[in-house]
Amino acid sequence: MSIDWITVAAQIVNFLVLVWLLKRFLYRPILDGIDAREAEIAERMSKAEYARQKAEAAETEFRDRLSAIRSDQSAMIDSVRLRAERERDALLKEARERLEREQEEYRRQREAEERKYIAELHRVGMDAILSLTRKALKDLADDTFEERVVSQVSNRFLSIAEDLREAAGESAEAVATTRDPLPRDACERLKADLQKLLPETTLRFRTDVAQSPGLVLRLGGVQVAWTVDSYIDGLEAQLEEELPPTRKGKARSNDR
């Protein structure tokens, strides 16, 4: 057992060199690698923590917004309900107005129909009365309707002769208006009757299809007439007495 001091010195140098070599090629790379990995892991964890905090913040914001939306929901429902009620009222009002307009239109149409019906009634009644009258006069008195009308008018203005003269004043012409032309005999008789009362007055005949059958004599401001209108009115009054419950009831139901 001996110690070779040269070998001892060489082994010390060898050992120190080995310390440097292992520090350079083993410990430093390994420890640096571990440190780098730890730093990387720490960084990733930091990023993950940041991402988690961000996600939590987003979740909190989302929950806040959700709660705000839920709290506003009742107000929105009330608002929508109010708006719907207004819309409903407006639609009902519009429908009511349209219904009223339609009812008014219907009422106007009905009145027009009534007027048309009454006019038709007048015409038909007039024709019927005229026809019946003509037939009755012919059968019973062998006379014509026009003769009787002229006679009736003559009697009337003869009964008011004084008033007629005053009313005629300076008028030199009297006008006899009929719906259809008068027969010649009737015209001559009317002329003769007027000449008896007012010799200087001329008589002019004219026709008016719009006039009721009969005769209207106008002189100045005076008018003497006989038409079947009064009879037609009487007929209508009678019909009104017979028909009113039905027609008036219908009219009332339509008004509703």
Next chain:
Amino acid sequence: MELTPDSTIVFVAWSIPVNATIFHTWIIMALLTGISILITRNLRPDKPPNRWRTMLEVIVQGIQGQIAEVARRPAPRLIYFVGTLFLFIVTSNLLMVVPGFHPPTASLSTTVGLTLSVLAAVPLFGIASRGLRGYLKSYLEPSAIMLPFNIISEFSRGVSLAIRLYGNIMSGAVIAAILLSVAPFFFPVVMDLLGLLTGLIQAYIFAILATVYISSATSDPSTPENAREIQ
């Protein structure tokens, strides 16, 4: 029979004889450095660690953990010295089973050299940690009377370190050689297996004792933690 490889001259370079102890030390140095370079040459943070790198990390972190456990505090610079001691001794002891390899740790010159390195490292680490005044003051503790005993204690530590390692490894090699001549087929295998275990334990003991000596020199007894330990 030669008890030390110091007397075996392997070759002469520039009229300087290189004995087996130095030559096999160079082999161990080349082996450790080469393996380290091979494993750590492609070491990059963006590449996942392979099994070799993981093995080295386990070894390095194991040494670091043992040092921290013995020193009772993190001592990052100590791993370069103590770790190299452990790796050198354990590699030398394990290569003992290779035929024709003379473990440098079986040479008293190597163990003395390593011990002298430890004896030099103790004051160096102590002065670096506590300062020159603080380190020298530790020789006067607990009183100035203890100064010669502390100095003797330091030297006896070194002697025990050197003799322990040398004696164990040398005796293992000698016993294996004797048994090889007596019963060449069975006993040498058993003794070699036992020698591997012994070599591993001796490397561990040497490194741990070096850590204890250095950490005791670097620890400040005035700190509460170390004061409790002293009590």
